[in-house]
Amino acid sequence: MLLVQKYGGTSVGTLERIEVVAQRVKKTKDEGNDVVVVVSAMSGETNKLIDYAHHFSKNPRKRELDMLLSAGERVTSSLLSIALNELGCEAIAFSGRQAGMHTDSFHTKAKIESINPKLIKEAISQGKVVVVAGFQGINEKDEVTTLGRGGSDLSAVALAGALKADLCEIFTDVDGVYTTDPRIEPKARKLDKVTYDEMLELASLGAKVLQNRSVELAKKLNINLVTRSSFNNHEGTLITGEKKMESAIISGIALDRNQAIVSVRNVDDKPGVAAKIFEVLSKEEINVDMIIQNIGSDGVANIGFTVPENELDRALEALKELDSSFVIDSNKEVVKVSIVGIGMKSNSGIASKAFSVMSENGINIQMISTSEIRISVIVNEKYGELAVRALHEAYELDK
């Protein structure tokens, strides 16, 4: 098998941890696999470098910031290679450039454009483990770029695609994807398998195992992803294409606390008025999620929508541009609870069960939105954890 293994910041957070990772990589190689390793910076390093840059400038030049930040992953890849060689496991360290990672020129949030894995393939054919500095590439001017948050995961998935790897393993400090947050529901169970689409819904809803960009790319490239812990030998969670028919209807319950409701009342029910509200918000790059519009009999409408709580202040500021006759309210004391499962597509009654569970527990639903594989409800934040536990039990996720 050809494996791409990615080790995140906490997995390589100390010299002792790098030694542990080296042993794991060697073991994988000794079992007869070809291995390409992608590493992050040692945990804390990237933040330290960002702090350094901010010592000089609130808004450091992004080209230089990328060159600065790329140093962290280069250090880890060199050290891991040195550790592997010492264990008698031939290894070679590659920068993003040497790994053939070509990106566009949007420094600090570059997109991968193409990968030329010539040097990696050469090294693999020589029996070497290749250790790639994640998170970084070069643009057409041969300047260092970085891929933004979760960039090393993205490097790993993209390399797995370019190399037609059999598997891409993402090592972190958690065992995999859970039916819900174990800190809320101790009976939460690790999932053996989820689909890309389920993972996308779960990730965007607060199960922070993998960034959406990486899952989207894995889906696009049809790469089997495994997320697992580098701190033990437990099997992780496989993230893959469509599951078999017999799989569970519901995979997990997610809780997203970063939610706020904005309601705009006294809006004239005329074409274009609602559009204007969302235009103002979009100009400020504020992510509007659920939207509800009620039209009253008196010809005025009330529009309610949710935004991330940490974008609320900016949203309210932006809305000041609007007609001053609007009455604008907001409420931070809400959370979003979501039920995610590929099986929903072919099963009716999922939503009605959710609503009766909520009602039995006296939880008032303030807003609802659904996708093909997800039902989300906005509830008062004090009921958030109760809702999660009740739904987890109702759908028998602990079994």
Add this chain to the structure above:
Amino acid sequence: MLLVQKYGGTSVGTLERIEVVAQRVKKTKDEGNDVVVVVSAMSGETNKLIDYAHHFSKNPRKRELDMLLSAGERVTSSLLSIALNELGCEAIAFSGRQAGMHTDSFHTKAKIESINPKLIKEAISQGKVVVVAGFQGINEKDEVTTLGRGGSDLSAVALAGALKADLCEIFTDVDGVYTTDPRIEPKARKLDKVTYDEMLELASLGAKVLQNRSVELAKKLNINLVTRSSFNNHEGTLITGEKKMESAIISGIALDRNQAIVSVRNVDDKPGVAAKIFEVLSKEEINVDMIIQNIGSDGVANIGFTVPENELDRALEALKELDSSFVIDSNKEVVKVSIVGIGMKSNSGIASKAFSVMSENGINIQMISTSEIRISVIVNEKYGELAVRALHEAYELDK
């Protein structure tokens, strides 16, 4: 003027120091100069990274060690560029590769083969200050190499040559080159000017302002070098070609404590015997400096020579290979005192003055060697500082 300025580890040792350097660079640019800056890693960083590597291996793979170590200078060059941009001084950071620094493939001690300063020239023509990560280059396989000790100085001198710069300023934490070590002779005076050859003699004799490799390269490329402090605004010392006739006869007195004498007695006075001694030492890469041979009337010779004190144990070990009838002694309690000056060439009486000064002070000379611009004597270490002070006064170096 086109200036290359190199700032060493202590000059960029903290974020505050980098800020000071940024202001100095900006001032130089604002005075109408084009400026290329070469930086070292922040002091302590390179040693930290070496310690990291040694955590995993006594003898880390050199290719990977180079990639690891090169991170330090990349960080400094990025940070200094960010600081300059914030001051309104347009700056761009370049890695060794981007600076066009091509080397051979001897990792950790690569030699510069050629420089292609295309990107640097472009940036200069756009009015930018270029900040180059020193100490590093790439080999023909596009792999990162480092230049070994003093490598950033070498980067600066080589770039000054490739760019035909008017001046190469080497900033450190000392004010320049002194007539002797001010800790030994408080009347030591900073020299305004020395020749390359004088500097080479002084540097190799313990005035550790500049590595010999850099001075040799500056001489070869005919680059005017200035060594000065980044901690004040004092003028430094200019290191240049032949001085005018009217310049001082003697430039400085150097003291080298890293000396030991080895004497081999009872050596048959036959051809090839002495050669064998030095062959054995050269095989072990031990630097033999002065050599004295006395032939006795009884047909046996005594051979004495000096080696660096820190190579003495290896030398004695190597000499065990020789004929066991040899009697081998050694003495670590010696130092080398040297008088250096380009004016010696055209002035007689320099040596005789030295010998009478030594005699007046009751200092016994154990060995002597001379070059065109240097006289060195080996004396008991307890007289070393006295000899320096007496010679400094005799040649009126404080005037």
